[in-house]
Amino acid sequence: MNRLHPVSRQEDIFPEYRDTPIGLLLECHNLNRKLDAHTQAQLLIGMCMDNRKHLRIPDNFAYVIRAGGANLRFSEFKVSYAIAVGGVKSIALIGHTQCGMVNLISKKTSFVQGLVDYAGWERESAEDHFNYYAPMFEIGNEVDFVLSEAKRLRLRYPKIQVAPLLYRVEDNLLYLVKEKHRKIKINRLH
Ligand SMILES: [Zn+2]
Numbered sequence: 791m792n793r794l795h796p797v798s799r800q801e802d803i804f805p806e807y808r809d810t811p812i813g814l815l816l817e818c819h820n821l822n823r824k825l826d827a828h829t830q831a832q833l834l835i836g837m838c839m840d841n842r843k844h845l846r847i848p849d850n851f852a853y854v855i856r857a858g859g860a861n862l863r864f865s866e867f868k869v870s871y872a873i874a875v876g877g878v879k880s881i882a883l884i885g886h887t888q889c890g891m892v893n894l895i896s897k898k899t900s901f902v903q904g905l906v907d908y909a910g911w912e913r914e915s916a917e918d919h920f921n922y923y924a925p926m927f928e929i930g931n932e933v934d935f936v937l938s939e940a941k942r943l944r945l946r947y948p949k950i951q952v953a954p955l956l957y958r959v960e961d962n963l964l965y966l967v968k969e970k971h972r973k974i975k976i977n978r979l980h
Contacts, residue, residue, distance in 0.1 A: 793933050794956055795966040797821070804966055809978050811852075811880040812953040819846045819964050832979060834872040836862045836939075837884040838891070842959045853878060859891030859929035860884055860936060862943065869943070873950060879977040881943060881950055884964065885929075885936035886957040892932060894924045932956060936967055951977045 797803055797820045807813045811833035817823035825848040833852040837843065838860050845854075853872040855865050860883055862869055872878050890897070898920055905916035929935035933956060940954040954967040 793968045794958075795968050797964065797966060802966075806951075807953060807966075810951060811878075811977075811979060812882055812951065814979060815845075815847060815852070815882055816964055816966075818848060818851075822846075825849070831872070831876045831878050832880070834869065834876070834878045834881045835884060836860050836865070836869075836881060837957070838886055838889055840886060840890065840959075842888075843884075843886055843957050843962075852882075858927050859889055859932075860886075860939070861891065861927065861929060862939065864926070866946075869947070873947060879950060881947075881952045882955055883936055883940050883943065883952060884955045884957050885932040885967075887932060887959050889929065889932050891927055891929045894928045898924070933967060937969060940969075 795802070797816045800817065800821065803813045803816050807816070815833060815835070818825060825846070828848050828850040831850065831853050835845070835852045835854045837854065837856055839856045839858055853876055855862060855868050857865050862883070869881070901920050902913065902916040905911040905919070906913050936954040936956060940952045943950070943952045954969065956965045956967055958965060
């Protein structure tokens with residue numbers, strides 16, 4: 791089943807995201823909407839640190855937390871800050887294709903060797919480092935992860951709209967991720 795929903799026209803945006811900061815993000819990035827100036831943040835974007843992605847968004851529009859795999863589990867204080875102090879009411883959680891946080895174990899050899907060669911680490915410390923952290927940062931599958939992470943964030947921040955999205959590095963576009971039972975929360979642009 792293809793769980794990605796392309797956005798190539800305004801009507802492609804799910805109704806609950808239209809006229810919200812999520813919809814605006816999709817219009818700016820995918821539909822080339824004119825970038826209006828914003829005076830305050832409207833959105834928190836959680837996305838991977840991967841170098842292949844660049845978003846087209848207006849100035850002052852969004853807080854951005856970049857963390858491997860768009861995994862915000864270890865960035866909670868920053869998420870809370872963006873909501874409580876920054877005043878954002880929506881979160882766009884953006885996973886991406888070809889993510890390095892999928893199947894981390896396959897990268898163990900190059901990870902360890904790279905730390906030894908490029909960073910000057912002892913091999914044993916590099917192995918311990920990998921073994922300790924890899925299970926925490928492994929995301930399994932990009933689409934499944936972004937869905938489960940969106941669910942977790944909705945439970946944690948019940949008044950906040952959370953949208954799971956996927957960035958395809960093959961075409962540099964954002965896709966909506968279809969959810970089986972979407973809980974509708976609409977926070978219109980303010
Ligand atoms: Zn990634």
